[in-house]
Amino acid sequence: MTPQSEDFSAWYNELVVQAQLVDRGPVRGTMVIRPYGYRMWELLQADLDGRIKDAGHENACFPMFIPESYLKREAEHVEGFSPELAVVTHAGGKDLEEPLVVRPTSETVIGEYMAKWIGSHRDLPLLLNQWANVVRWEMRPRMFLRTTEFLWQEGHTAHIDEDDAMRETMWALGAYAAVARELAAMPVVAGEKTPGERFAGAVRTYTIEGMMRDGRALQAGTSHYLGTNFAKAFEIQYQDEAGKLTHAHTTSWGMSTRMIGGVIMTHGDDKGLVLPPNIAPYQVVIVPIGRKEQGEQAAAEARRLGAAIKAAGVRVHVDDNRPQLSPGFKFNEWEMRGVPIRVELGMRDIENGVATVARRLPTVEGQGKEQIPLDKVAGLLPGMLADFQAFLLARAERFREDNTAVVDGWDAFAAQVASGWARAFHCGETECEDAIKADTAATPRVIPADAPEESGVCVKCGRPSAYGRRVIFGKAY
Ligand SMILES: [Zn+2]
The missing domain is CATH 3.30.110.30 (C-terminal domain of ProRS)
Structure with a gap:
């Protein structure tokens, strides 16, 4: 693999494929998210979805085909998105009367239904979220960072006035910053975008920005106060207490599979991925060592230890069905795939009643492998993982300040x-x-x-x- 220090971009492109996070899709700019990468997305999704629901939002699902005329109703919105739209003009064996846009984002179609569902001030706030795929035709695609199709959540809310809509906008920004810090160990900077960087159709756009290990910034989530722009375009109105018809104030906010690219570039090194435990598909991998009978004994012990570690609430994988590969090969592979903690178990370890435990990176200078009594391993791992998570966040914060x-x-x-x-x-x-x-x-x-x-x-x-x-x-x- 190309070292990070030599060519950061080549390092990234090679690593996402080698670590089995993605494969290139058949259509330019598309990606196949493989199980190892998809598990990271699921962990992020579960956490963020919990926060979204706890704050009173409900999930819904809108159609991916949007009549082209909807996008044209908000002038800035259509102008901003036009260059990246995929449009269906032919279906069912004939030309369509009206072209259909494959959703690049859903303000328009959701706006249409908000208008239908909102009548009185008692219907507000309306707090919706959807988990979906969206399509934006990318000229310079990069896996996770800019792909023609990607996964995200998009929150869409309607409020009685600017104050309430701004509270919502800032809530979403805070939730994104917390997810970035607590799951991805990304110490993001939160704040407003300048007018030149605003979302097409927004009054104010807020962002979280992380610094990648090449010193570049990654926009990892955005939250928009849309004012009454979309409410006016789609007639999202409510009767206030005096019975007067008034436009609602709306917001939208999104976080996507781009975050996975952020994790890779915030923590990775020349050996490969370094995954924060809270987003790692496998937090711990156990590699039994030995050939033939000894190997089988070590594998049996590894499975016993794996069950105890799993019972302690840790995502653990026992690498026990690839006897054709050497332990050294497996160690390198799990290092490259970013597993936070590796447990090695050979016959000598077992005879001594210990396991050899190695972190992906030393959290203390000079600290290498350590031997831990077998009956203590499962109890100690959750604390070691929490320490490793905190170490990565602090390291990334220091890197950002230094740069x-x-x-x-x-x-x-x-x-x-x-x-x-x-x-x-x-x-x-x-x-x-x-x-x-x-x-x-x-x-x-x-x-x-x-x-x-x-x-x-x-x-x-x-x-x-x-x-x-x-x-x-x-x-x-
Ligand atoms: Zn100037």
């Missing part, structure tokens, strides 16, 4: 965004953002919600700063 700098002045800015993030003042003008992008390939990623209030002059054009705080700029996926 982020406060900069003033164009030369310092250009040097900083070549390999990391710059915290800089910006005038807020979209043409100025475009000029920065043309010169450096960097874009404004986020106006961090927790940044101190400051003002200064735009790093590019010298006009006064627009946001009352510094903006994070970086190159992005």
Whole structure:
């Protein structure tokens, strides 16, 4: 495999296939998510779905074919999405009267039904979510990061006024930041997007941005306050207490299979994946060692230990049915596939009543393999996994801080965004953002919600700063 330090992009492209996360689909830009990759998605989905339901939302499922006319009702929306639409013009052996768009996102079709279902202020808030696949034709596809078809959830909600809709928008942003930190061990920065980076049709767009190990940013989830733009386009109205017909305020928010790409690029190294335990399909793998009879004895002991570890609530896999492969090969393979903790079990270990336990990365400098009494292993693993999860989050946070700098002045800015993030003042003008992008390939990623209030002059054009705080700029996926 190409080392990460040599060619990050080649490393990523080779790793996603070798680690059996995906295979390339038959149509350009599509991906087959293999069981190992899909399990990661299921773990993320289960956690996020729980949060969504706990906050009062209900899941529904809308059709994937949307009449083209729906998209045209919101002018900015159709303009933003047109270049990436897949449109069905022919079906059932004949030309269709109206072309059908394969959903790129569902504000329009859900808006149509919100209008139908909402009558009075008592019907609000309407809190919907759907887990679905969407299609956006990608010119430069990359597995998980930009694929023509991907999986996501999209929340769509309608509210009585701006205050309530903004509370919802910020709730979704907070839920995404928590999922990123707690499951993916990604220390994301949350905040608003600049106007030039807004979702097509939104009044305000919020984002979580993570730093990948090549210093680039990954937008890992977005939440949009849509104002009354879609309510007006689809006549989403309610009768207020005085009986007056009023437009609802709507929101939408999404997190996708892109997060898996984020996990790979936040933690991986030259040996392969490094998976945070909370999102790892196998948190622990047991490799029995030995040939013939000894091998069978070790495998039997490994299965016993596996059952005890499983009973402790750990996702464990016993690698006991590939006797043709050497232990060394298996160790390398599980390392490459990012398993957080490996347990080795040979006859000498068993005779001594111990197992050899190795973490994917040493959490303490110089710490290698350790031997743990067999009857203690299952009890100790949950704590070791929690420590490993915390270690990865802290390591990623340190990496981000080491590669982020406060900069003033164009030369310092250009040097900083070549390999990391710059915290800089910006005038807020979209043409100025475009000029920065043309010169450096960097874009404004986020106006961090927790940044101190400051003002200064735009790093590019010298006009006064627009946001009352510094903006994070970086190159992005
Ligand atoms: Zn400027």
